[in-house]
Amino acid sequence: xxxxxxxxxxxxxxxxxxxxxxxxxxxxxxxxxxxxxxxxxxxxxxxxxxxxxxxxxxxxxxxxxxxxxxxxxxxxxxxxxxxxxxxxxxxxxxxxxxxxxxxxxxxxxxxxxxxxxxxxxxxxxxxxxxxxxxxxxxxxxxxxxxxxxxxxxxxxxxxxxxxxxxxxxxxxxxxxxxxxxxxxxxxxxxxxxxxxxxxxxxxxxxxxxxxxxxxxxxxxxxxxxxxxxxxxxxxxxxxxxxxxxxxxxxxxxxxxxxxxxxxxxxxxxxxxxxxxxxxxxxxxxxxxxxxxxxxxxxxxxxxxxxxxxxxxxxxxxxxxxxxxxxxxxxxxxxxxxxxxxxxxxxxxxxxxxxxxxxxxxxxxxxxxxxxxxxxxxxxxxxxxxxxxxxxxxxxxxxxxxxxxxxxxxxxxxxxxxxxxxxxxxxxxxxxxxxxxxxxxxxxxxxxxxxxxxxxxxxxxxxxxxxxxxxxxxxxxxxxxxxxxxxxxxxxxxxxxxxxxxxxxxxxxxxxxxxxxxxxxxxxxxxxxxxxxxxxxxxxxxxxxxxxxxxxxxxxxxxxxxxxxxxxxxxxxxxxxxxxxxxxxxxxxxxxxxxxxxxxxxxxxxxxxxx
Amino acid sequence: xxxxxxxxxxxxxxxxxxxxxxxxxxxxxxxxxxxxxxxxxxxxxxxxxxxxxxxxxxxxxxxxxxxxxxxxxxxxxxxxxxxxxxxxxxxxxxxxxxxxxxxxxxxxxxxxxx
Numbered sequence: 001x002x003x004x005x006x007x008x009x010x011x012x013x014x015x016x017x018x019x020x021x022x023x024x025x026x027x028x029x030x031x032x033x034x035x036x037x038x039x040x041x042x043x044x045x046x047x048x049x050x051x052x053x054x055x056x057x058x059x060x061x062x063x064x065x066x067x068x069x070x071x072x073x074x075x076x077x078x079x080x081x082x083x084x085x086x087x088x089x090x091x092x093x094x095x096x097x098x099x100x101x102x103x104x105x106x107x108x109x110x111x112x113x114x115x116x117x118x119x120x121x122x123x124x125x126x127x128x129x130x131x132x133x134x135x136x137x138x139x140x141x142x143x144x145x146x147x148x149x150x151x152x153x154x155x156x157x158x159x160x161x162x163x164x165x166x167x168x169x170x171x172x173x174x175x176x177x178x179x180x181x182x183x184x185x186x187x188x189x190x191x192x193x194x195x196x197x198x199x200x201x202x203x204x205x206x207x208x209x210x211x212x213x214x215x216x217x218x219x220x221x222x223x224x225x226x227x228x229x230x231x232x233x234x235x236x237x238x239x240x241x242x243x244x245x246x247x248x249x250x251x252x253x254x255x256x257x258x259x260x261x262x263x264x265x266x267x268x269x270x271x272x273x274x275x276x277x278x279x280x281x282x283x284x285x286x287x288x289x290x291x292x293x294x295x296x297x298x299x300x301x302x303x304x305x306x307x308x309x310x311x312x313x314x315x316x317x318x319x320x321x322x323x324x325x326x327x328x329x330x331x332x333x334x335x336x337x338x339x340x341x342x343x344x345x346x347x348x349x350x351x352x353x354x355x356x357x358x359x360x361x362x363x364x365x366x367x368x369x370x371x372x373x374x375x376x377x378x379x380x381x382x383x384x385x386x387x388x389x390x391x392x393x394x395x396x397x398x399x400x401x402x403x404x405x406x407x408x409x410x411x412x413x414x415x416x417x418x419x420x421x422x423x424x425x426x427x428x429x430x431x432x433x434x435x436x437x438x439x440x441x442x443x444x445x446x447x448x449x450x451x452x453x454x455x456x457x458x459x460x461x462x463x464x465x466x467x468x469x470x471x472x473x474x475x476x477x478x479x480x481x482x483x484x485x486x487x488x489x490x491x492x493x494x495x496x497x498x499x500x501x502x503x504x505x506x507x508x509x510x511x512x513x514x515x516x517x518x519x520x521x522x523x524x525x526x527x528x529x530x531x532x533x534x535x536x537x538x539x540x541x542x543x544x545x546x547x548x549x550x551x552x553x554x555x556x557x558x559x560x561x562x563x564x565x566x567x568x569x570x571x572x573x574x575x576x577x578x579x580x581x582x583x584x585x586x587x588x589x590x591x592x593x594x595x596x597x598x599x600x601x602x603x604x605x606x607x608x609x610x
Numbered sequence: 611x612x613x614x615x616x617x618x619x620x621x622x623x624x625x626x627x628x629x630x631x632x633x634x635x636x637x638x639x640x641x642x643x644x645x646x647x648x649x650x651x652x653x654x655x656x657x658x659x660x661x662x663x664x665x666x667x668x669x670x671x672x673x674x675x676x677x678x679x680x681x682x683x684x685x686x687x688x689x690x691x692x693x694x695x696x697x698x699x700x701x702x703x704x705x706x707x708x709x710x711x712x713x714x715x716x717x718x719x720x721x722x723x724x
Contacts, residue, residue, distance in 0.1 A: 134685055141692045145699060152703055158710045162721045165703050169630065169643055172696050176623065179650045179689060186682065187657040236722055301724070451724025583721025585639065590631045 002053030006061035006078045008046035009088045009125035010139075012039055013118035020118070024111035036114035037099045043121060044092035050129075051085040055496065057519040058082070058503060060131065068515055073193040077131035079514060082500035082522075083336055084128040087252065087259060090340055091124045094251045094347055097476040101351055102244040104470035105358065113153065113244075119146035120248060127256055131514060132192045133182045133268075136260060137175065140224065144171050147253055150245045151237045163233075163240035166585045170233045173592055174223035181216035184209055185268075194267035195514035198507055202271035206607045214269055214607070215600040218261065219592075222599075225257025227321055228291040229595040231314050232581060232588040235298070238310035243354030246306065250313045250350055251343035255320060258339075262324050262332060262504070270327070270507045277327055279606040284325025285413055291318030292419075294577065296426030300552070301574060303365040303446075305353045305434060309346060312389065312427040316342055319420055322413075323404040330407035333501035337487070337494055338400025344484035345388055345397055349431065351477035352381040356438065358473065361465040365434045370441025377469065379439035381477055386435055388485055390428025390545035391421075393530065393538040396487035399494055402534035403527075417533070421541040428541065429548030436553055443553030451578060491527070498525040615656030623649035636704040636714045640697060647693045651686050658682035 016039035024032050053059065058081035060067075066075025095117055102113065123143025130136040148171070152164030186192055188209055189200040201210055219230070226234035234254060238246050273280055295315025302308035316338075323335030353363060355378045362368050372379060391398040401420055408416035436442040487493055499522045503509055512518045555563070580587075626646025633639035658679030664671060666680035708714055 134688075138688060138692070141696075145692075145695050148696075148699055152706075155706050156710065158707060158719070159722055161703050161707045161710065162719060165636070165700065165707070166721075168696065168700050168703070169639070172643060172700075173627065173630070173646060175692075176647050176650055180619075180623070180653060183650060183653045183657055183682070183685070186685075192681075239722060307722075578724040581723055583723040584716055586631045586633060586716060589627060593627055593631070 002049055003059050003061055003080075005046055005049055005053075006059075006080050006129060007063070009043050009050065009092065009129070010122050012043045012046060013122040013125070015039075017115045017118040017122065020111040020115050029109065032111050032114060033099065033103055033109075036111075036118065037096065039118060040092055040095040040099055040121065043125065044089065044096055047085055047088040047092050047125065050080050051082060051089050054080045054082050054085050055500075055522070057521045058513055059519050060514055060517070067517065068196075071515060073191055073196045073515070076135055077193065077514060078129040079131035079510070080129055081504060082496065083332075083504045084259075084263075086336070086340070086497075086500070087128045087256075088125045090343065091121055091128075091248070091252045094248050094344075094480075095121050097347070097351075097480055098244040098247045100472050101247065101354070101476045103472045105242070105244055105354060105473065113150075113242075116146045116150045116153075117245070117248065119143075120150065120253070124252055124256060127260065132194055133185065133197065133264070134192045136194075136263075137178050137182055140178065140256075140260065141175055143253070143256070144168075144175065144224075147237075147249065151241045153242050153245065154240075157240075160240040162583065163236035166583070166588055167233045167237040169585045170223060170230070170588050170592060173589060174220040174230075177216040177223075177596070178220035181213040181220070184213040184216075188213075193514065194264065195511045198268040198271060199511055199515065201268065204272075206272050206276075210272060211603050211607050212600070215596070215603040217264055218603070219596045219599050221257045221261040221264070222287075222595075223257070223592060224254065225261065225321070226254045226314055226317050227257075227287060228294045228314075228318070229591045231291065231294070231317075232591060234314055235307055235310040235581065236583060238313060239304065239307035243306075243350055243357065246309075246350040246354075247347040250309065250346040254313060254317055255339050255343060258317070258320055258324050258335070262335075265327065266332075266505050266507055267510050268507075270505075273327075273607070276606050281325055281327045281411065283602050283606065284327070285322050285408070285416070288318045288321030288325050289419060291315070291321060292423040293318075296423045296430075297574065297577065298581070299427050299430045300433075300548070301578060302430070303434075305356065305363045305365060305438075306350070308365075308430055308434060309349055309353065312430065313346060315423055315427050316346070319401070319404065319423060322408065322416060322420070326404075326407055326411050326413075328407065328411060329498075329502040329505035330410060331404065332505050333494075333498040334400055334403030334405075334407050336400075336497050336501055337403060338397060340497075341396030341400050341484045341487045342389070344480045344487075345385055348381060348477045348480040348484065349385040349389070351473065351480070352378050352385065355381075355469055355473050355477070358466055359469060365437050366446050368438045369445045370438075372439035373441060375439065375469065377474060379435065381481060382431065382435040382439065384481060384485070386428050386431035386545065386549075387542050388481075389431055390424045390542045391538045392542045393535045394488050395485040397484065398534075398538045399488040399530060402530045402538065403494070403498075405534060405537065406531065417537055421537045421544070424541045425544035425548055428545030429552065432545055432549035433552040436549055444556055446556065491529070494527055495525055498527055499523060615652060615659070619649045619653040619656065621649075622646070622652060634715050634717060636707065636716060637701070639716065640700045640704060643700070644693060644697050647689075647696070650689055654682040654686045654689065
C-alpha cells in the first residue's frame with residue numbers, strides 16, 4: 001500500500017506550485033501562506049510514511065507499472081530507501097519551518113516565494129527517490145532553476161541578482177556535464193536505470209569512456225555540493241538570498257550534490273572500481289579536507305554573519321565529503337547523521353541571523369557590536385548553535401562527526417579525527433566570536449572589512465528595526481535547534497542510519513531490489529556509545545572554539561610583535577585567498593574547467609592503472 | 611560509428627565555456643552558456659543515430675524498417691526544455707542587472723567578494 005505513495009513527495013509540492021499563483025489571484029496573503037504550509041506539511045507526512053515503509057525493507061515504484069521483464073528495464077522507477085526518504089523528510093521539515101518563519105519575515109510576499117520553495121522541494125524529493133540517471137538529472141535541474149530564482153528573489157537589489165547569476169551559470173555548466181555523462185553511459189549500456197548501468201559496466205574493466213563519464217559525473221555533483229575548487233557560487237548565493245531561503249539552502253541544497261554522488265557511486269560505479277576504490281577514496285577525502293580548510297579560514301575572516309554561515313556550510317560540506325568519500329557504509333552513515341543534524345543546526349543559525357536582522361537592521365558583526373544585548377533569546381540560539389557546531393558531546397553533530405572519525409580511522413586515515421577537530425574549532429570559533437561581539441559587546445570594535453562592497457545585504461522590500469521578535473520567527477529556530485541537539489541523545493537514530501547506510505552502500509542488494517524485485521529486509525546494526533577518544537576530541541574542539549573566539553576578540557590588544565608575526569605568517573595567504581573569491585562568474589567557470597581537468601586527470605591515472 | 615559527432619560535441623562544449631570565461635557582456639555570456647549546453651544535444655542525437663534508419667514514428671512505416679533510438683530523442687527534447695528554462699531565467703536576471711546598474715559588463719560590476 002505504502003508503495004503506491006512513492007510519487008507523492010514530488011506530486012504534492014508540484015501541484016501546490018502550480019495552484020498557488022491561481023489561488024493568489026483571488027485570495028489574501030494569509031490564505032496563500034496557509035495553503036503553502038499545508039502542502040509542505042502534507043509532503044512531510046508523505047515522506048514520513050515512505051520513511052516508515054522503507055525502514056523495514058526498501059522498495060521500488062515503477063511508473064505506469066513498467067517493471068523490468070526478463071532483465072530488460074524500460075520503465076522509470078523511484079527507489080525508496082530510508083536514507084533517500086529521510087532526506088526528503090528533512091527537506092520538507094525545513095520548508096515547513098521556513099514557511100512559518102517567513103510569515104513575519106517579509107513585509108509583503110506574493111505567491112512567488114512559496115511557489116519557488118515548493119518547486120525546490122519537489123526537485124529535492126524527486127532526486128532523493130530517483131532510480132535512474134536521467135530523472136536524477138531532471139530533478140537536479142528542477143531544484144536548481146527554482147533555487148537560482150529564489151537567490152535572486154530581491155530583484156531590485158544588485159547583490160542578489162549577481163549572486164543568482166553566478167549560481168545559475170556555474171551550476172548549469174555542472175548540469176551539462178552530468179547530462180554529457182548520462183549520454184555516454186546510455187550509449188555504452190543502452191539503459192538509464194542506475195542498477196542496470198551498474199550491472200552492465202561491472203562486466204568489463206574501466207575503459208576510457210567509463211573514466212570520462214565517472215569524472216564528468218563527479219565534477220558535476222561536486223559543483224552542486226560546493227566543494228573546492230567549485231565552491232565559489234555558494235557564499236555569494238547564501239549571503240544574498242532571503243533568510244527563509246537560506247534555511248533550506250544551507251540544510252540540503254548543497255548536500256544533495258553529495259547524496260547524488262554517493263547514490264551514483266554505490267549503484268553504478270562501485271563494482272567497476274574494484275581494487276581502485278582505495279585510491280579513489282584517498283582522492284575524495286583529500287579534496288574534502290582542502291574544502292574544509294578553505295571554508296573554515298574564510299569563515300573566520302568574515303564579519304558579515306550570513307556570509308560567515310555560508311563559509312561554515314562550505315567547510316562542513318568538506319567534512320561531509322570526507323565521510324562520503326571513504327566509499328564505505330560506515331563513512332556514509334557518519335555523513336548522513338552529520339548532514340541531518342548539522343544541516344538543521346545551520347538552518348537554526350540562519351534563522352537567528354534573520355532575527356538579528358529583523359530587530360537591529362544589520363548583519364555586520366562590527367556594526368552590531370553590543371547591540372544584541374536586547375536579544376537574550378537569540379543570544380542563546382547563537383551560543384548553543386556555536387558550541388554544537390563545534391561538536392559538543394553528546395549532541396547530534398558531535399555524534400555524526402565521531403562516526404565519520406571512527407570510520408576514517410578504520411579505513412586507514414587516522415589524521416581525520418584531529419583534522420575535523422581543527423576545522424570545527426574554526427567554524428564554531430567564528431560563530432562564538434560573532435555571538436560574543438554582538439550579544440555581549442565583548443572585545444573592541446574593529447574597522448570594517450575592506451572587502452565589503454556598498455551593495456551587500458540590501459533588501460529594500462523589508463523594513464527593519466522592529467522592537468519585538470515574532471514568535472513565528474523564534475519558535476522554528478528553537479525547534480530546529482532542539483531536534484539537531486536531541487538527535488544525539490537517541491541512540492536508535494544512529495543505529496537506524498547505520499543499518500540504512502549499510503544497504504545504501506550495497507550495490508548488489510540495490511541491483512537485486514531493482515532488477516529482480518527482491519526487497520530484502522534491512523539488517524539491524526547496534527553501534528554502542530561513542531568512544532572516549534571521540535568524546536575527548538569533542539570537548540577539545542569546543543574548548544578550542546572558545547579559545548579561538550577569545551583570541552579573535554582580543555587580537556588588537558596583543559603586543560605588536562605577535563601581531564607582526566601573525567600578519568607575516570597568515571596575512572598574505574589569507575589576503576590572496578580572499579581575493580580569489582572575486583564574485584566574477586568568468587573566474588568561477590575558469591576554476592571549474594581547471595578543477596574538471598584535475599579530476600579527470602586523477603581519474604584517468606587511478607582507474608586505468610590496473 | 612564515426613568519432614566525428616563526439617569530437618564536435620566536446621568542441622562545442624569547450625568553445626561555449628571559453629565564451630563564458632572570457633565574456634565582457636552578460637548577454638553574450640548567457641548565450642555562450644547556451645552554446646555549451648547545446649553540445650549535449652549533439653551528443654545525444656549522435657548516440658541514437660543509425661545509418662539509413664528513419665525517424666521512430668510508427669504511423670505509416672511498419673515495424674520492420676530500422677529506426678533511430680527514440681529514447682535519446684526524448685532526452686534531447688527534455689534537455690531543450692531545461693536549457694530554455696535556464697537561459698530564460700538568466701536573461702531575466704541580466705535585464706534586471708542592466709536596469710539596476712546600467713551596465714552589462716561583468717568587469718564593471720561591483721560584486722560581493724572576499
